[in-house]
Amino acid sequence: MAQHVKLARDRRKRKSRIKAMIFFVALFCLVIGGLLSLKHTAENTPLDPADNLDGQYQALTPTQSSTQSTTSSTEENAQVPAKTHHQQGSIDATSYDDELLGIDDEVDQVDLGDKLPEDAQNAVDDLLAAADQAKRISDQFSYTVVRGDKLKDVLEMSGLEDETSQILIASYPELKNLKAGQQIYWILDNENELEYLNWLVSEKEERIYELKEKGKFARQILEKKSIWKKDVLKGKIEGSLRASLNKLGLDNRQINQLSTALQWQVNVSSLSKGDNFAVLVTREYLDNKLTGQGNVDAIHITHNGTSYYAIQADNGRYYNRQGETIGKGFARTPLQRQARISSPFNPARRHPVTGRVRPHKGVDFAVPIGTPVILPADGVVEKVAYQAGGAGRYIVVRHSRVYQTVYMHLSKPLVRAGQSLKRGERIALSGNTGISTGAHLHYEFHINGRAVNPMTVKLPGTNSGMGDKERKNFLVKAKSAERLLKF
Ligand SMILES: [Zn+2]
Numbered sequence: 001m002a003q004h005v006k007l008a009r010d011r012r013k014r015k016s017r018i019k020a021m022i023f024f025v026a027l028f029c030l031v032i033g034g035l036l037s038l039k040h041t042a043e044n045t046p047l048d049p050a051d052n053l054d055g056q057y058q059a060l061t062p063t064q065s066s067t068q069s070t071t072s073s074t075e076e077n078a079q080v081p082a083k084t085h086h087q088q089g090s091i092d093a094t095s096y097d098d099e100l101l102g103i104d105d106e107v108d109q110v111d112l113g114d115k116l117p118e119d120a121q122n123a124v125d126d127l128l129a130a131a132d133q134a135k136r137i138s139d140q141f142s143y144t145v146v147r148g149d150k151l152k153d154v155l156e157m158s159g160l161e162d163e164t165s166q167i168l169i170a171s172y173p174e175l176k177n178l179k180a181g182q183q184i185y186w187i188l189d190n191e192n193e194l195e196y197l198n199w200l201v202s203e204k205e206e207r208i209y210e211l212k213e214k215g216k217f218a219r220q221i222l223e224k225k226s227i228w229k230k231d232v233l234k235g236k237i238e239g240s241l242r243a244s245l246n247k248l249g250l251d252n253r254q255i256n257q258l259s260t261a262l263q264w265q266v267n268v269s270s271l272s273k274g275d276n277f278a279v280l281v282t283r284e285y286l287d288n289k290l291t292g293q294g295n296v297d298a299i300h301i302t303h304n305g306t307s308y309y310a311i312q313a314d315n316g317r318y319y320n321r322q323g324e325t326i327g328k329g330f331a332r333t334p335l336q337r338q339a340r341i342s343s344p345f346n347p348a349r350r351h352p353v354t355g356r357v358r359p360h361k362g363v364d365f366a367v368p369i370g371t372p373v374i375l376p377a378d379g380v381v382e383k384v385a386y387q388a389g390g391a392g393r394y395i396v397v398r399h400s401r402v403y404q405t406v407y408m409h410l411s412k413p414l415v416r417a418g419q420s421l422k423r424g425e426r427i428a429l430s431g432n433t434g435i436s437t438g439a440h441l442h443y444e445f446h447i448n449g450r451a452v453n454p455m456t457v458k459l460p461g462t463n464s465g466m467g468d469k470e471r472k473n474f475l476v477k478a479k480s481a482e483r484l485l486k487f
Pocket of ligand 1: 343360362363364441442443
């Protein structure tokens with residue numbers, strides 16, 4: 001921002017210097033013209049010396065000049081002849097000799113070169129610039145947009161009528177959409193018309209609108225290019241993997257992806273203090289500062305002397321070093337670690353008291369109340385319900401047109417019906433609700449609505465989902481990630 005203020009000022013400065021130059025050159029011409037005509041016909045041409053005198057006084061009176069510096073050059077040029085014309089009658093009649101004296105001094109100076117001596121020129125320039133700047137500062141405005149602001153509301157703060165914003169928006173409709181937090185900086189010209197407007201659209205973009213002629217603005221779009229860099233972040237786990245990755249600046253989504261990708265190889269929650277990890281990230285930088293945008297390309301973790309990797313393929317999914325599936329297909333059980341089966345799947349099971357056949361349509365895992373239930377495959381939650389006289393709290397998830405899974409006796413569901421979930425996400429905490437003789441998780445696997453044995457069913461979708469070429473690319477990528485993530 002400050003830089004643009006400065007640029008704008010510099011531009012103004014340059015402009016006024018050019019104006020001053022034009023002014024002095026015009027003056028010089030008048031002087032020479034005057035002299036020549038004097039030499040030729042001294043008595044008959046009273047007009048020209050009069051011009052010179054008038055012009056000369058203006059030039060030698062800095063305060064007067066500086067106030068003119070903010071007017072446009074065309075007006076300034078027009079002013080000199082206009083004034084002389086107006087005054088010619090009175091001057092030519094009175095002090096002809098005095099004028100001659102004055103003109104001679106001026107001619108001496110002009111003869112040294114085509115402009116004022118450097119010192120004088122600098123002094124005049126400084127005065128012009130100072131006056132110009134002082135004037136500018138009083139006419140520059142800045143504002144941070146709040147919700148609901150329209151351009152006219154913003155410009156109104158400097159006393160501009162709606163017309164200005166209408167003209168701007170007619171040419172540049174994007175100005176209709178100001179957003180909260182954006183900054184606007186603008187300058188009014190000497191006639192209190194909008195001359196320059198700088199709209200900081202985002203960290204990466206600003207748009208500048210400059211008055212070219214009455215009612216016409218030119219636009220300039222400045223965009224800052226960001227750079228994407230690969231970085232390797234290394235550390236030792238302190239607290240949890242989540243906390244450690246968070247400390248490195250990874251966001252929750254990225255951490256979830258990595259946890260999901262890793263938890264099929266290693267129990268992420270068992271990772272402990274001192275386990276090493278290294279993460280390969282591609283991050284966006286703007287002016288050497290992180291923008292917060294980034295992607296996790298790979299992670300390497302060591303636990304009990306074994307290395308575990310999750311490496312992203314071009315399809316966005318994470319795989320181990322061999323390109324084997326990590327997050328796709330069905331996991332055998334909906335639990336993070338192996339649990340004892342307290343009652344197997346059994347379509348012919350008999351009730352121990354009544355002796356009647358009561359098929360056991362699922363498998364019971366003996367797990368303490370509060371054990372996380374992990375979704376074994378991507379799916380959509382079909383139902384979250386409660387049956388006091390039976391299943392207790394239970395959840396049904398649909399994984400495709402063909403497959404469903406069911407979870408019963410839960411203590412706490414963590415999802416809602418309709419939610420779309422990825423394999424590996426926690427959907428509930430196990431419990432002992434409904435008709436149940438102890439803490440356990442009852443898990444069913446349905447194919448076309450019919451319960452099958454979850455422990456023996458041929459699980460669908462266990463290939464990597466990568467074609468041959470994709471897989472080849474992945475293996476190259478994995479090799480390079482492995483090299484970068486060495487401890
Ligand atoms: Zn059961």
